[in-house]
Structure formats: C-alpha cells, structure tokens
Amino acid sequence: MSRLAEFRKLEQQLASQLADLEAMKGDAGLKKEIEFESKLRALLAEYGFSLPNVIDLLDPHSGRRSPVAASKGVRKARSVKIYKNPKTGELIETKGGNHRQLKEWKTEFGADVVESWRTQ
Structure with missing residues (x-):
C-alpha cells in the first residue's frame, strides 16, 4: 500500500471516529454516567477512600485480593x-x-x- 493510500485511509478513519465522538457527546446516558463518576470520585476524595477500598467494603468476596490476603500466599522454601x-x-x-x-x-x-x- 502506498503512503498516500495509507494516509487517506487513516484520514477517513479519523473522520469517522470524530463523528462517533460528536454523536456520543450529545448522548444523555453518557452525560449522566460522567456526572455520576465525577460525584463519586469527589465523595471518595472527601472521605479518603479509593475504589479498591469501596469494592472490598461492598463485596469482600469479590475476585480482587486485598493487600493483607496477598501476603498469605508466600511459598515455603524448597528443601535441599x-x-x-x-x-x-x-x-x-x-x-x-x-x-x-x-x-x-x-x-x-x-x-x-x-x-x-x-x-x-
């Protein structure tokens, strides 16, 4: 593929992505999600919590491991x-x-x- 053809192809992809981005900016559902995320992060900062803290608090049996649980998995040294x-x-x-x-x-x-x- 020539450099010019590659340039034109990338230019078309960029134009398509920009059109998709503009369409998403007007989406009411996206605006609500962005607002929720910003309020949630402000609330976490106010109380000094992080997202992993909240996940451990709400679902202690989730797939994530807390730092305390990770230290339990230390292997025993092999014997000679x-x-x-x-x-x-x-x-x-x-x-x-x-x-x-x-x-x-x-x-x-x-x-x-x-x-x-x-x-x-």
Missing part, C-alpha cells in the same frame, strides 16, 4: 535433596529436579533407583 551415587560415590545437592547430572542418572538408571539413592 542430596543424592549419592553408590557406584561412583558422587554427591548431588539440589532443590529441584532440573539438575543436569540428576536427569542423566534418571535416564541411565531409572527414576525409582535414583530416588532410592537420596540421603536427605
């Missing part, structure tokens, strides 16, 4: 697992199962056998 290969005496210390050498052992000897080598 130690594996000792009885054939080589080699030790592996890991907190997860994504250790390269541990994966190689599990493919070579089988996961059940390697798990039996766990000392902790």
